[in-house]
Amino acid sequence: MPAGAPAPTREPRTLPDDVTILYGRNAVHEALRGSREVQHIWATAHAVEEPWLAAVAHDASAVDVNVVADGGWIERRSGSPDHQGVCAQVAPFRYAYVDELLAVEHPLIVALDEIQDPQNLGAIARTAECAGATGLVIPARRSADVTPAVCKASAGAVEHLPIARARNLADFLGDARGVGAWVYGAEGDGGVPYTGVDYSGPGVVLVLGSEGRGLRPRVAASCDALIALPLRGRIGSLNVSAAASALLYEIVRQRG
Amino acid sequence: MPAGAPAPTREPRTLPDDVTILYGRNAVHEALRGSREVQHIWATAHAVEEPWLAAVAHDASAVDVNVVADGGWIERRSGSPDHQGVCAQVAPFRYAYVDELLAVEHPLIVALDEIQDPQNLGAIARTAECAGATGLVIPARRSADVTPAVCKASAGAVEHLPIARARNLADFLGDARGVGAWVYGAEGDGGVPYTGVDYSGPGVVLVLGSEGRGLRPRVAASCDALIALPLRGRIGSLNVSAAASALLYEIVRQRG
Numbered sequence: 001m002p003a004g005a006p007a008p009t010r011e012p013r014t015l016p017d018d019v020t021i022l023y024g025r026n027a028v029h030e031a032l033r034g035s036r037e038v039q040h041i042w043a044t045a046h047a048v049e050e051p052w053l054a055a056v057a058h059d060a061s062a063v064d065v066n067v068v069a070d071g072g073w074i075e076r077r078s079g080s081p082d083h084q085g086v087c088a089q090v091a092p093f094r095y096a097y098v099d100e101l102l103a104v105e106h107p108l109i110v111a112l113d114e115i116q117d118p119q120n121l122g123a124i125a126r127t128a129e130c131a132g133a134t135g136l137v138i139p140a141r142r143s144a145d146v147t148p149a150v151c152k153a154s155a156g157a158v159e160h161l162p163i164a165r166a167r168n169l170a171d172f173l174g175d176a177r178g179v180g181a182w183v184y185g186a187e188g189d190g191g192v193p194y195t196g197v198d199y200s201g202p203g204v205v206l207v208l209g210s211e212g213r214g215l216r217p218r219v220a221a222s223c224d225a226l227i228a229l230p231l232r233g234r235i236g237s238l239n240v241s242a243a244a245s246a247l248l249y250e251i252v253r254q255r256g
Numbered sequence: 257m258p259a260g261a262p263a264p265t266r267e268p269r270t271l272p273d274d275v276t277i278l279y280g281r282n283a284v285h286e287a288l289r290g291s292r293e294v295q296h297i298w299a300t301a302h303a304v305e306e307p308w309l310a311a312v313a314h315d316a317s318a319v320d321v322n323v324v325a326d327g328g329w330i331e332r333r334s335g336s337p338d339h340q341g342v343c344a345q346v347a348p349f350r351y352a353y354v355d356e357l358l359a360v361e362h363p364l365i366v367a368l369d370e371i372q373d374p375q376n377l378g379a380i381a382r383t384a385e386c387a388g389a390t391g392l393v394i395p396a397r398r399s400a401d402v403t404p405a406v407c408k409a410s411a412g413a414v415e416h417l418p419i420a421r422a423r424n425l426a427d428f429l430g431d432a433r434g435v436g437a438w439v440y441g442a443e444g445d446g447g448v449p450y451t452g453v454d455y456s457g458p459g460v461v462l463v464l465g466s467e468g469r470g471l472r473p474r475v476a477a478s479c480d481a482l483i484a485l486p487l488r489g490r491i492g493s494l495n496v497s498a499a500a501s502a503l504l505y506e507i508v509r510q511r512g
Binding site for chain 1: 282286289290379382383385386387388411412413416417451485486487488489490491493494495497498499500501502504505506508509
């Protein structure tokens with residue numbers, strides 16, 4: 001990057017469908033720290049002063065950082081106003097395979113049944129990564145994919161957390177039980193108290209459903225037990241990412 | 257509400273500053289269930305078919321429900337695209353007093369140090385209400401207020417959860433300790449493991465800081481202990497509302 005005036009940067013062209021543009025500080029920063037190929041970074045003069053990005057910009061052997069005149073340019077390239085002054089062209093997100101997750105010793109896997117809100121998927125990925133989960137499993141259809149919006153909502157956690165797509169979630173849960181894992185589905189109503197369950201078995205899969213509809217019947221039927229957090233107030237349900245956090249940290253507490 | 261064609265509804269005028277327009281299904285529904293005065297409701301023909309709202313619309317003694325021709329009208333009146341087809345004019349949010357919260361026997365209070373993101377404030381309010389917390393304390397300055405965006409993000413939980421503003425948060429924590437509560441501040445770094453603490457004392461205040469900056473020094477110094485959730489991944493921090501959920505449910509678990 002030349003010092004001084006921002007380099008002239010052409011207006012973003014229409015991008016081919018297979019170009020992935022991440023946006024947001026943590027999303028881009030964690031992509032650099034993870035295994036995803038980062039091909040190019042664009043940042044405002046303000047954003048490029050952040051130490052982690054300045055270090056990249058001043059390293060001639062690192063990825064190119066273009067300083068653009070204003071955030072509007074980055075908004076047009078990323079398609080989002082939530083870019084925080086930085087976006088990056090990266091390789092497409094690479095999903096893990098469900099078998100890889102099940103091959104881990106004593107896995108702690110979070111499975112999501114048709115969670116379609118990118119904010120919730122990103123938030124749960126972030127918490128799962130922090131809690132040390134082995135990975136996340138989402139259905140191949142009718143689920144939010146790991147889009148740049150999800151990367152942003154996860155604060156970049158998806159760069160470090162294996163995420164796999166299962167063709168059929170109930171079948172995956174059956175496979176997990178087949179290799180000795182215990183499968184617990186979170187239910188707002190009708191589950192046993194979550195603190196009354198022993199999660200110290202050889203493997204744990206925590207299944208969470210969409211907020212509106214909960215777990216589909218076949219998914220619920222594929223669980224060893226349905227568990228519930230106590231609801232002591234007047235509103236009927238926790239946000240699914242709040243439930244994920246409370247349940248995951250209880251599982252982690254018990255597993256030590 | 258007349259049956260048949262939607263009643264003609266005038267375009268929203270510019271509203272005086274003291275008029276509060278809630279929007280979103282849960283926000284309006286919980287306002288009706290809570291103690292806030294609901295003065296008027298506007299809904300699309302689709303939204304008014306939901307049972308809870310249809311019941312209000314067909315009850316001549318209840319609040320008026322105007323069916324509007326399209327969601328654009330509600331977006332203009334509420335100022336948000338996230339209205340889900342319904343908005344309501346309501347009395348302003350009434351804050352509780354900190355002394356009321358401290359007067360409760362064995363209180364469980366969540367105190368937020370300058371959390372400015374309405375999504376986080378709303379999400380924490382929702383979790384706190386579900387976990388049965390006594391109430392929430394926010395600083396009177398440099399904090400998100402309980403705006404309609406916060407009501408929406410809380411799924412209406414703020415209608416049932418006392419929320420008080422403290423002139424000075426550190427002083428409030430001192431007052432809480434003065435009446436026998438134990439004050440625990442959540443810290444990403446440097447806190448003791450949260451599971452190693454006994455929360456079964458006569459009262460608990462859980463203090464959470466903003467995501468970027470954590471607790472201010474004087475606030476941290478006003479805590480009996482600083483506690484931390486384990487971070488076992490590669491990213492550096494949990495979202496503050498995810499941390500709130502894991503910590504609150506551990507406190508609830510211990511208090512029984």
